[in-house]
Amino acid sequence: xxxxxxxxxxxxxxxxxxxxxxxxxxxxxxxxxxxxxxxxxxxxxxxxxxxxxxxxxxxxxxxxxxxxxxxxxxxxxxxxxxxxxxxxxxxxxxxxxxxxxxxxxxxxxxxxxxxxxxxxxxxxxxxxxxxxxxxxxxxxxxxxxxxxxxxxxxxxxxxxxxxxxxxxxxxxxxxxxxxxxxxxxxxxxxxxxxxxxxxxxxxxxxxxxxxxxxxxxxxxxxxxxxxxxx
Amino acid sequence: xxxxxxxxxxxxxxxxxxxxxxxxxxxxxxxxxxxxxxxxxxxxxxxxxxxxxxxxxxxxxxxxxxxxxxxxxxxxxxxxxxxxxxxxxxxxxxxxxxxxxxxxxxxxxxxxxxxxxxxxxxxxxxxxxxxxxxxxxxxxxxxxxxxxxxxxxxxxxxxxxxxxxxxxxxxxxxxxxxxxxxxxxxxxxxxxxxxxxxxxxxxxxxxxxxxxxxxxxxxxxxxxxxxxxxxxxxxxxxxxxxxxxxxxxxxxxxxxxxxxxxxxxxxxxxxxxxxxx
Numbered sequence: 305x306x307x308x309x310x311x312x313x314x315x316x317x318x319x320x321x322x323x324x325x326x327x328x329x330x331x332x333x334x335x336x337x338x339x340x341x342x343x344x345x346x347x348x349x350x351x352x353x354x355x356x357x358x359x360x361x362x363x364x365x366x367x368x369x370x371x372x373x374x375x376x377x378x379x380x381x382x383x384x385x386x387x388x389x390x391x392x393x394x395x396x397x398x399x400x401x402x403x404x405x406x407x408x409x410x411x412x413x414x415x416x417x418x419x420x421x422x423x424x425x426x427x428x429x430x431x432x433x434x435x436x437x438x439x440x441x442x443x444x445x446x447x448x449x450x451x452x453x454x455x456x457x458x459x460x461x462x463x464x465x466x467x468x469x470x471x472x473x474x475x476x477x478x479x480x481x482x483x484x485x486x487x488x489x490x491x492x493x494x495x496x497x498x499x500x501x502x503x504x505x506x507x508x509x510x511x512x513x514x515x516x517x518x519x520x521x522x523x524x525x526x527x528x529x530x531x532x533x534x
Numbered sequence: 535x536x537x538x539x540x541x542x543x544x545x546x547x548x549x550x551x552x553x554x555x556x557x558x559x560x561x562x563x564x565x566x567x568x569x570x571x572x573x574x575x576x577x578x579x580x581x582x583x584x585x586x587x588x589x590x591x592x593x594x595x596x597x598x599x600x601x602x603x604x605x606x607x608x609x610x611x612x613x614x615x616x617x618x619x620x621x622x623x624x625x626x627x628x629x630x631x632x633x634x635x636x637x638x639x640x641x642x643x644x645x646x647x648x649x650x651x652x653x654x655x656x657x658x659x660x661x662x663x664x665x666x667x668x669x670x671x672x673x674x675x676x677x678x679x680x681x682x683x684x685x686x687x688x689x690x691x692x693x694x695x696x697x698x699x700x701x702x703x704x705x706x707x708x709x710x711x712x713x714x715x716x717x718x719x720x721x722x723x724x725x726x727x728x729x730x731x732x733x734x735x736x737x738x739x740x741x742x743x744x745x746x747x748x749x750x751x752x753x754x755x756x757x758x759x760x761x762x763x764x765x766x767x768x769x770x771x772x773x774x775x776x777x778x779x780x781x782x783x784x785x786x787x788x789x790x791x792x793x794x795x796x797x798x799x800x801x802x803x804x805x806x807x808x809x810x811x
Contacts, residue, residue, distance in 0.1 A: 403627065403628065
């Protein structure tokens, strides 16, 4: 098992962000992490990436507790820009090469070239969308075991969404899994193997896309609208 | 990994420091030029006023330069580990202590560079670019004053006092930096107003440190009470020297203990209670 969560809880003061999550994720899957705003998607991803510490329960990635060893095999794309503005593209590529053993410089430069992003370009001169693409390229240029992508297609135009989805499919390997948190279900539905739905910090569904279609006779998007109807 | 982290921390601010150091060197050349002009045009009030104004500004610029190092180092720590960039820094496979240590060492590297720049500036202004190599002359003058003329101390006492003062000066910026790291780490424990709480923590820690050191100093100054309570009394050199050295050595030990405490405290909070929301 790649990811295992047992009775995982995360609280902020009196607010319960994750409530008794029990979850198993296998290798070689693309998983949609779905839920309305404030449902706990980002919190779950942050706990898995080591940015937040759990309040109780157990979490393991490749049978290891969250820590330096799991950070070596987890590639995380946050919902915000996390690259330092003073850096050039070459410097951020060097940074990833310096700190991640599984980072492929060739893959990164190949993808950057296709987007006409030059190594000497400075991040502070780039648009938000271009910076997000650079981040995605860096994250997907790793041969990681688990990719955690938090809202990778939010706030970008449809053409860029297609590019991002192609990049995700084209760069992950069968030994790895990808968890994509998003609201834009229809855009990612076609690439998903499994769906995890979270509501008020509780796991409400974890099924394969085929099971959803067979059991409910609906698309994931339609089921999401039904489950989370206001 | 620590070396790599330091490399990126140095790269992040080298331009900013480069500008400040270049400005200081230019300023010292301007001051030297004005000094020469004042000597050539001895009666000229304009050059005199300019010279005095620039000399005051020059001294202030030094204070600003050393303060800037602390400010830049604080901003770097805050942006890189507590704000958005922390999403990258805390997900690289590096122990938290190295993230903090890299910033700490980088601050010392820039401080050392600033001391070198200050030395060069002083050499330019004084017209003695190699003044550092003539320190032995200054030391001899100081030693003779200390040993023979006024104080009646021994050369060994002067050396010890000087050494202790140097250690205090070296520790001071590191102590201040770790105090700030600890404050920011404590602010990180809260869910809202993290920066505001970090500022409050800074002052709370400061008050705590002062109270604690005050208590220790009271115990240590027991010998001095008779002198301190009697205004007329003249403190004998030996008693004053002993008190001053004891205070300074205590201050060094106290500072090191607090520095270690702040470092461990920050590391524990960022590794066990990281709260990037």
